[in-house]
Amino acid sequence: MNTIEDFEYGQFVIYDGKVMLVYGVPYDEEDEGYPDQILLIEENSPRVYDKEEEAEYTKYILAPASDVLKPSGVNVSEDTLRSFFRIDTTPWNLCAEGLYPFAKESGSFVLTEDDVDTFLSHLGSIDPVVYDEWQTQFVFNHHVRTQKEDPDHFTLIMVWNLMKDDFEWYDAEEDEPEYIQAI
Numbered sequence: 001m002n003t004i005e006d007f008e009y010g011q012f013v014i015y016d017g018k019v020m021l022v023y024g025v026p027y028d029e030e031d032e033g034y035p036d037q038i039l040l041i042e043e044n045s046p047r048v049y050d051k052e053e054e055a056e057y058t059k060y061i062l063a064p065a066s067d068v069l070k071p072s073g074v075n076v077s078e079d080t081l082r083s084f085f086r087i088d089t090t091p092w093n094l095c096a097e098g099l100y101p102f103a104k105e106s107g108s109f110v111l112t113e114d115d116v117d118t119f120l121s122h123l124g125s126i127d128p129v130v131y132d133e134w135q136t137q138f139v140f141n142h143h144v145r146t147q148k149e150d151p152d153h154f155t156l157i158m159v160w161n162l163m164k165d166d167f168e169w170y171d172a173e174e175d176e177p178e179y180i181q182a183i
Contacts (some may be wrong), residue, residue: 001066002065002066002068002069002070003036003065003066004025004036004037004038004065006065006070007022007038007065007068007070008022009022009023009024010022010129010132010133010136011070012071012091012092012095012100012101012133013040013068013069013070013071014068014069014071014095015040015061015063015067015068015069016063016067018042019042019043019092019095019096020040020041020042020061020063020068021040021041021042021129022038022039022040023038023039023040023041023058023060024038024039024060025037025038025039036064036065036066037062037063037064037065038062038063038065038068039060039061039062039063040060040061040062040063040068041058041059041060041061042061043090043092044127045058045059045060046058046059047059071095071098071100071101072101073101073102073103073104074098074099074100074101074102074103074106075102075103075105075106075107076094076099076100076102076103076106078107078109080094080099081102081106081107081108081109081143081144082109082115084102084134084137085109085111085115085119085134085137085138085143085144086115086118086119086122087118087119087122087126087130087134088118090127090130091129091130091133092130102137102141102143104141106141106143107143108142108143108144108145109143109144109145110145110146111144111145111146
């Protein structure tokens with residue numbers, strides 16, 4: 001039986017038959033906590049405004065940790081890895097299909113120019129949750145390689161770091177064609 005110690009922020013889980021993301025552990029003002037309860041969010045959870053707190057937050061679900069299932073890592077094909085890194089699919093979709101989280105032994109693929117172009121075409125609409133998972137798989141599990149004989153070959157992490165530097169002023173509708181061409 002799971003307890004709150006079994007989960008960490010950003011982990012994909014199954015609750016009530018749906019794929020959810022662990023958003024945190026709730027607390028109360030008396031600092032007594034909510035024993036074995038975790039906060040979960042669904043894909044595309046709306047933002048809500050709390051008038052009393054004068055703050056906006058992501059709508060969450062409070063769930064007993066004992067009712068939350070942790071999917072185990074699975075080996076996936078090169079095609080599945082490629083679709084994930086091209087942002088052709090999301091970890092939400094893959095988890096629903098039983099293909100996420102990826103096992104570290106899943107291997108890797110060689111990034112092509114077409115893969116980078118496809119990634120860039122999604123750049124303006126990448127959900128932060130999706131990017132966090134993408135970066136985790138890229139940085140820690142090393143599922144993506146570049147061609148060693150091409151020293152000038154872009155990597156997705158390089159592209160993303162360029163975007164992050166300017167993301168505050170980037171406007172997908174106005175800047176996308178020129179900005180992506182510049183990158």
